Amino acid sequence: MAQRMFVALVPPAPVRDDLATFLEPRSEHPWIDPEQWHITLAFMPAVPDFALDGLVEGLESVTGRRTPMRLQLRGGGAFPEAWAAKVLWMGLAGDVAGLGRLATNVRNGAQHAGAPPEGRAFRPHLTVSRLRRVQEQSRWVQVLDTYEGPQWVADEVTLFASHLGEGPHGRPRHETVATVSLT
Known part of the structure; x- marks a missing residue:
């Protein structure tokens, strides 16, 4: 049997709270629950x-x-494009090069362990909204691009199992499998 899993950095509660406060007056948009916010380093579908x-x-x-x-959450964007978006995200500032090296190492380690990661290139971001259908989101990207959150020290990574459709509103439920400190 196989599980959907991912390795991620989870911003600490004060960082998530600051972003949630920024997004709260804009509650008409379908934001992801702040408890599920993370920065994916590697996604292993099986x-x-x-x-x-x-x-x-x-x-x-x-x-x-x-x-x-x-690290710091700063600015925002959309995948694949603001005029045809499926995902809205927050960008990252700070030691983004170190974050990229960590993601490469995590992906190589997963491959070596027999848990091949999805092949997409690493693009550091924190997803804040997944839309049910492709939509024009230029206005929201402009709003997200004004955000500059507090800095934090990322000192651990978490391995999660992802259970599709088991969370609130049919969203995934993420179960912590292991948390490992950066030394």
Whole structure:
């Protein structure tokens, strides 16, 4: 049997609270619950049960070679484009190069453990909205682009199992499998 899993950085509560406060007056938009906000480093669509222990061990090995990094949520955008958006996201500032190296190491470790990650290139972002259909979202991108959140030190990564449709409003439910510190 296989599970949908991902490795992510989770901004601390004060960072999520600041962004939630920024978005709150704009509640007419379908924002994702702040408890589910994360920065995906690697998404593995089908992790076989036999690979799970190796995946956690590989994650521990990778994070043992990486140090904490200072990050900040700043600006926003849309995937694939603002005029035909399916996803709205917040951008990142700070040690984005270090974040990219961490994502590469996590993805290589997952591959080595027998849990191949999805092949898309890493694009550092935090998803704040998933739209049910493609829509023109230029106005919302302009609003998100004005945001500059507090800095924080990212010092751990989390491995999650994703259970589709089991969360509130039919959204995914994310279950923490392991949390590993950056040293």
